[in-house]
Amino acid sequence: MEDSSPKDIKLYAEEYLIAPPDKFSLNLKELWAYRELFYYFTWRDIKVKYKQTVLGFLWVILQPVLMMLLFTVIFGNALKVNSDGIPYPVFVYSGLLLWGVFSSGLSNASNSMVSHANIIKKIYFPRLVIPMSSILAALFDFFVAFLVYIVILIIFQQPVDLLRILIFLPASILLTVITTFGLGCLFAAFNVKYRDFRYIVPFLLQFLLFVNPVIYSTSIFKAEWMQYLIAFNPMAGAINMSRFAFLDSPIRWDLLAISVASAFLWFFIGIYVFRKMEAYFADIA
């Protein structure tokens, strides 16, 4: 064939190329061009989620509050789990907040590519929009549930340090989003190829709830190596950081650094795998 390979082609302005995928690129420029689509997908997910439910938005509040009550009765009162001297309802609710973002974000994101298969096969847009916006929808629930948290803090007359909140609350949310996004993209991509992940993810989430310091404090582990092991789980870092922001819960900075590093690792692995497989989603979805 006399034609040159696509790599050698010079493009003029306003031109673009459709060719076999070769090198990895994040293509942020394109993502930015489609920024409104993030908004629309997120808006749709939020809007549709509680349509035709009697309680509507109340569900966003009811879910964590009921979980809080359940855990308080079992782990707080009956089993007397160590909560670093903080009233157990406050302690467990603070954990459930970020855990909610992670668990609903991850399960939405993992299913997102498959549930959008009909769109993926018909229209082109940067595919990252889909898992990303399903996580943004989960973040919306967080902000509603957060209002209840403020009420709980007032009821239990928990003293807070405003400066610490302003620094560490956004940081802990960011850490959660990065973690959720990395794992969400990873599972979303795998789910397109291997539908086994439909079953793996719910199980994994159930499992992870008990590995994370949601219902207990990491300080219950006495062995040093256990502390390090737990820190590799970025959500442990995020939850501990958010507790540190509001409550006088101790925090270890070296362990937090490990969590942050691990979050970024998952983030890059997730995006890399997603981008690599993206070109073939329409063929195999």
Add this chain to the structure above:
Amino acid sequence: MKPVLEINNISKEYRINQGAQAYLSLRDSVTSFFTGKKIAKNQFWALRDVQFNILPGESIGVIGRNGSGKSTLLKILSKITFPSKGYIRARGRVASLLEVGTGFHMELTGRENIFLNGAILGLTKKEIVERFDDIVAFSGVEAFLDTPLKHYSNGMALRLAFAVAAHLDPEILLIDEVLAVGDEAFQKKCIGKMDEVSKSGKTILFVSHNMNAVQQLCKRTIVLDQGQVKFDGPTKEAIQFYLENSNSWQSDNLQDRKDRKGGKKFKFTKIACFGDDISKAVRVFRSGQNIRVQLHYTHQFTEKVPITLALDFQKSGNQHLMSCRNAVVGQQLFLEPNKNAYFECHIPRLPLTPGRYYFNLTAYFNEKIIDRIHDVGYIDVSFGDYYGSGTLPPRYAGVCIDYQWK
């Protein structure tokens, strides 16, 4: 003038996993990793070295049988999937309409869906707001704008979807058979709108089975067959070429089919369909065209015996439409001893509407089945002037019948 789309030697390879699923189970991958056995894969080329240019303002039709690569070509042009080889150089914003109403959500209202669908199709919020009134007026569903889509009739949802799509305003518009849906009035409206778009200097690539629409919209047409460009030229000649040439049928061999009932004393061996030209078997027909179906057989009867044959036409989805039996029309067929030949069923003015039809064959002797095979070969029927009136029968009618209005 520089072409808006330069399509350079595009090829697309698909790998089909053994079994019906496109996706794998993890178990399969894991076992193949440990046992070293490769998962059996069939590969086939949906497109091979497709090459052509499109100049600004051109309206180009793409026609070809089902499976000829038309849709794959559109998917590559709209970046939904990538070519395996070759490249396309594009100049200008491409919008593709492979389906109307992509991303519509049943729980959202008409108004909300206009915004959502517009955004998915690549419009900015500002653009949607600007065009909102035109879209609503075009769709004719003003009264239901704040009703959830699930309460819309199919027709209303479709009109709304097309209204959004019709206001995209890209430099290059790719359209795939969106006109195959909806009633006749709606189809006319769609073609009218597309005609308007093409006259305004936009470039259109139109993939369709509807020869009339292609003829109306496109000056130049490309014929695809088995992933290759077989013809590229004026639409009239392209349609002529398509109906005559890319339509040859190597008759389906039934000799070795195992999924049959009977087949010992009597066996169907081959099926082929012909139009008026009996020298060449074909697979594509137009409604209203004469068709003859040839059934070859072998048998082991030692004396002359009468048999009954049934040739059933079945639409995909197991919908039986017609059954041609010699006994019903009072005709007798005989098998001559030691003579293997064929029977022919003549159907004047094929009354089927566009679609793909499969055959089921059954042979009876003494009211017992002596051979039966399902899904033997198929024909593709395209739009045709069945009534000779210059107006095409609607697609949703299952079959055409003769009737009179007084």
